[in-house]
Amino acid sequence: xxxxxxxxxxxxxxxxxxxxDLLARxxxxxxxxGLPLLAGLSTNVLPLAEPGKTMVWAISLAWMGAGCALNAxxxxxxxxxxxxxxxxxxxxxxxAVGLGLTPWRSSTASYVINxxxxxxxxxxxxxxxxxxxxxx
Numbered sequence: 761x762x763x764x765x766x767x768x769x770x771x772x773x774x775x776x777x778x779x780x781d782l783l784a785r786x787x788x789x790x791x792x793x794g795l796p797l798l799a800g801l802s803t804n805v806l807p808l809a810e811p812g813k814t815m816v817w818a819i820s821l822a823w824m825g826a827g828c829a830l831n832a833x834x835x836x837x838x839x840x841x842x843x844x845x846x847x848x849x850x851x852x853x854x855x856a857v858g859l860g861l862t863p864w865r866s867s868t869a870s871y872v873i874n875x876x877x878x879x880x881x882x883x884x885x886x887x888x889x890x891x892x893x894x895x896x
Contacts, residue, residue, distance in 0.1 A: 779835075780834045780835040781831065781834070781835040781837055781893075782827060782830065782831045782834065782835075783831060783837065783839075791827075792823070792824065792826075792827025792828075792830075792831075793824050793827060795823075796819075796820035796821070796823040796824050797820065797824075799816055799819075799820050800816060800817045800820040800821075800873070802816075803816050803817065810858075810866035810867065810869075811858045811859070811860070811866055812858075813869075814854050814855075814857055814858030814866055814869040814873075815854075815855065815858045815859075817854050817858075817869065817873045818851045818852075818854040818855035818858055819851070820851075821847045821848075821850045821851035821854060821873065821876055821877075822847070822848065822851035824843075824847050824880070825843075825844050825845075825846075825847030825848040825850075825851060826844075828840040828843045828844035828847060828880075829844040829848075832844055835893060836893050836894040836895075837892060837893055837894075838886055838887055838890055838891065838892060838893065838894055839883050839884050839886065839887055839892075841894070842880075842883035842886060843879070843880040843883040846876055846879045846880050846883065847876055847880055849876070850872055850873060850875070850876025850877075850879075850880075851876075853869075853872040853876075854869050854872050854873050854876075857869040857872060
């Protein structure tokens, strides 16, 4: 974990990491995570067949996973190291169900989608324990 400098200021590395954090900027946070969530949630009111709804969610999860992967690379945010693979796996699972590549019914996709979102949200819990950013 990073320590504060003797003068009480934040370490240069932490300042550099937080300034590159896409989650810390409202515009980029909305682009990478707000829009895909809105697209996924809009499937509740759009007249789409179940496979179509599932594919919208699969694309949304992949989009959010890409945002987390980019953010992990940019600022080394710990949450993103955990949530990017979870979101990519969820996107692949949802796509497999939506395309009929599994023996499960398309309604099973909601379990995959909800579990992926819940695990990604829970990955924020590691930050208070191990810090928001990985040290270099």
